[in-house]
Amino acid sequence: MRFLTRKLIAAAALSLMAGYATADVKIGFMATMSGPAAALGQDQYDGFMLAVEQGGGKLGGVAVQIVKEDDQLKPDLGVQLVKKLTESEKVDVVAGLTFSNVMMAIAKPLGDSGVPFVGSNAGPAPLAGDQCRANFVFASYQNDNQAEVLGQYAVDKGYKKMMLMAPNYQSGKDQVVGFKRFYKGPVVAEVFTQLNQPDYSAEIAQVQALQPDAIFAFFPGGMGVNFIKQMNQSGLLKKVPLLTVSTVDGTTLPAIGAAALGVLAGGPWGPDLPGQANADFVKAFEAKYQRIPSQYAAQAYDSAHLIGSALQATGGKAGDRPAFLKALHEARFDSVRTNFKIGANGFPVQDEHVYEVAKDAQDRVSLKTIATPLKSYVDAYASQCKPK
Structure with missing residues (x-):
């Protein structure tokens, strides 16, 4: 029995390696997944991987390999990991990022690399304005x-x-x-x-x-x-x-x-927002992870589908960077948010809501939408963006 178990484990490992070997697109996912803020990065990763799993290991019908990295909320480590992902791992896309101090530290090496980046949380003001980058698209918000x-x-x-x-x-x-x-x-x-x-x-x-x-x-x-x-x-x-x-x-x-x-x-997101895409996401996330998703998870889920929409539009050719980035900006997917699109500076144009902490229908402590003071809102720095 022990020998059979080892054989099954080995077979599973080989199967996993084979799946990676046949992946058409390699995505580096980096977030803060250790320390006091670990839950934020973990929710991002879980939301992202839920979309990959729902696609059967594919995004936009294209097989993907995910390389996971933990920046530990350390800007210097973030720089090292970005160089590893873009130079050693040679990923086609970098995704994730949790904290803005790490995002600002990696902005230059990642921007200079030309590798497309799809952010799922951190949205520093400088990167929306005069330090914006042509290869950066954010599926989250500007801070x-x-x-x-x-x-x-x-x-x-x-x-x-x-x-x-x-x-x-x-x-x-x-x-x-x-x-x-x-x-x-x-x-x-x-x-x-x-x-x-x-x-x-x-x-x-x-x-x-x-x-x-x-x-x-x-x-x-x-x-x-x-x-x-x-x-x-x-x-x-x-x-x-x-x-x-x-x-x-x-x-x-x-x-x-x-x-x-x-x-x-x-x-920009709450679990009770209208729309079938959001209802399906919340139901699937709760079924898999046994908890109510956070905005971090929702944004990362959207970021995966955004990447998928670009891969579908380009026939899986992430290496054609101008075409891939153009497709990212077009954002042809059903977002879990309302009035979502990508603006000229790579940041979302979307509704911004106010929520109250309240009990939901299952008597759980959650968020209830009570107002939408800003609709289809464009961030304040968009006019300063001249992409490099």
Whole structure:
């Protein structure tokens, strides 16, 4: 029996290797999949691989090999991995990316390589404007967008004194800029914390002292779990409206639970958005992974289908880069989001929604769409883009 088991394992390994050997297109998928923010990258990877699995190992009818890399949220490592993927592995496409500091670090070597890149999360402002690249297409959002929709929502609600909080890195700065692009009222404080900071007692003391009308906060991954739990323990969560970006979602709500009920979130995707493509995605993701998908998973799922649409349009010829990139920009696939298309600078034009943390039909803590302040929204930097 032991010999038979070894033979079966060996046969399975050979079968897997053979499948890789016959793959027509090689895709390097890089994300943050270890450390406090691991859940974000893992959800991206799971969403992407769900699309590959549904296609029987193919995207757009073309057999694909996926080379998975973990950047560990380390910009220097990200640069090394990009060079490995483009120079040693000779991938046809690079996909993924979770954090904007890593994205900015790899932008030059990846851009200079000419290899098409399809991002599924990080969307730094410079890469949407004067540092945009002809071989970059993002199936996610430009960082400012999720904050911008909450800035408009704050205006609509009549909040007069806002406190703004985010980690001190590229995306955190983008979020604050985005919020203030629409919200022009008084800001009692802008607080930038350390990336992956675990304790927010000092910041919560500031909230108590300043007594803002509402708080805007961007704390992705484990930062969001800690921040929400500590706000709840302080008693402030039920007293001060909390408007968040990437803080309450499918990656954090299982750990936070009912403590987050009533917290607001901004973004382009939620599990209850209309459309058959979204309903099918949510159902399939929950069946496979036994959890509600996050926006990270949804964007990566879309990114896989975006790549598939380009492969289908070019007859599987990812090596014809001008044709492949043209097809990526055309984005001929059914997105899980509403009004989705790729703009001239490679970033999406899409609806931006506001969600409330609430119980779903199965009594689970999830997100419920409550408003769509920005429709078919074009990011603020598109006019500055002159692709290199």
